[in-house]
Amino acid sequence: MPLPLPSLPSLRSFESSARLESFSKAANELNLSQAAISQQIRHLEDRVGGALFLREARRVTLTELGKLYLGLTADALRTMESAFETARALARPNALVLKTTPTFAAFWLLSRLPRFQQLWPSASLTVTAVEPSGQMDSLGDLTITTGQEQWGSFLIQKLFDINLVAVASPAVAQRTDLGRFLAGQTDAIIHTIRRLDDWGLWCAGAGVPPFTLDRGTILINSVLSYAAAEKGMGIVIAEEAMIAEQLARNELVKVHSARVSTGRGYYLLEPQDRTRRPIVDAFVQWIQQELAETKL
Template sequence: MSARHALPPLNCLRAFETAARLASITRASHELALTQSAVSRQIQRLESDLGQPLFERQLTGLALTDTGERYYRVVQRTLRELGEASAEIRRRPSEQSLTIASSPTIASFWLSRQLSGFQAHYPDISIRMLIIEDPNRLEPGECDLGVYYHLQGEVDPVGMTAEALFDQEQVAVLCSPTYLAREGRPESVIELLERHVLMVVEDHYHDWLTWQCWCETLGEKWRTPARTLSANSYQLLMNATLAGQGVTLGWTCLFEHELQQGLLVEALETHIESRGRLSLLTPGQSQMTRAAGLFRQWLMAPNGDTS
């Protein structure tokens, strides 16, 4: 059999790579937008095709076998290189175009405002926004730059370098003035947990910014909140917060405009320092285009002053 005919189906390789990277069939199914049974069938088909088990099923999740570990490294590298090459071919090669990847929340609440100023100075540059929630799903070849929260060692996209956009950033408890007028200002962390509606993000990528982490960082004893509103979209929860439906944890720099305009207020005066930094991500192996270089200069310069 030729090497070409020995290749397993691409969807099986994607299912295997995702499950191995996340060590979970459940998380892999969420990322691939498939059912858990579909992901399991694709992995089983791959194992049958190879004639070797790739995973050991454990109570705590998935663990790669020795064969699976070696195969995972090859598959991950191959899929990444294939994605980068495909993205480069799809993209319009132009010094006057710029593709910026970001999450829905950052793009809508912060980045869009930066773009208006940049476009006023450089009207000849065409901008394309690429919205991807998890930066770990970002392929370097499909964008010129990325703007994401970067947490070294935990949120570290392969092949990307990160530059923090702010020297420091605080996490605060935010709500709308309408909510505060209706529910009253909490006098303590305990009252916040017992009486107020807390916005909860159901997303493993955001696990480093949680109410429990915030509470324990303050030295307070954690207890399950009495009232919550949960979603797997931080953007949705921020819009619900603006609509007066509860309180959420938010970065003061990211939501500086909303705070200055009085659309959001701090329900508590207590801050903690953010573990992650809003950062500019740059593909490490690609040469920066003129448009990307100008945008980087724009973002990194104080107050957008590029003179």
């Protein structure tokens, strides 16, 4: 039978002491006495069965066992803290928890949210960014994500289709040789790991030879890729709706006229078994109004 887990206060004392390399600084951070921190660390070491810290005159450092234990517990602590803050957010009056992709949050939602806050100044809005493949059935009132209507347990509203365009900064677009680009010979391109099929989809639709991963720069997600394109690092395949404001401000420009449909879209998902609260109803209506006023 597994032994009872160490107490949460002892784990917090351990994490803080390890990060700050000081029992006294950890005590200040956690609003405890240094003696209490030392006692919790000793208790944790007794439970683990070995020393977690090397005690020096003015600092403490992790032992090899301490480094291993910190690596195993730090993510769990962050997960518990995140779950606690999410639960607190749900309990607030006029609380709304929205899960969406990092790209939608950064490039579509954030610039528009002040308008919703003007309509609902008392709203307590929590936005959590998850990748499209992330878990969709955990805490949250609404989810906005991409796909092809594959969510059976939600009420689904399609917001808009995803069309791909090839864009770059004005400087990069100006110096790009269109002939070399159309022949698939341009090196100044940006790949997005979480959207590796974008170049293939766009090239097929535009009649351009595909660009392979041995050419250009590779970045983890669209947020970084679009930012890199703005800074002049190369050409990126972008979701047109996400970079509409950058196109309007001439921060990004199209390097080719092709606009290629992906067959995917952005969808609003809502749990089927949950009574819609007034704040949720207001947010859904606001999203619909914003879309009606936006040219996509």
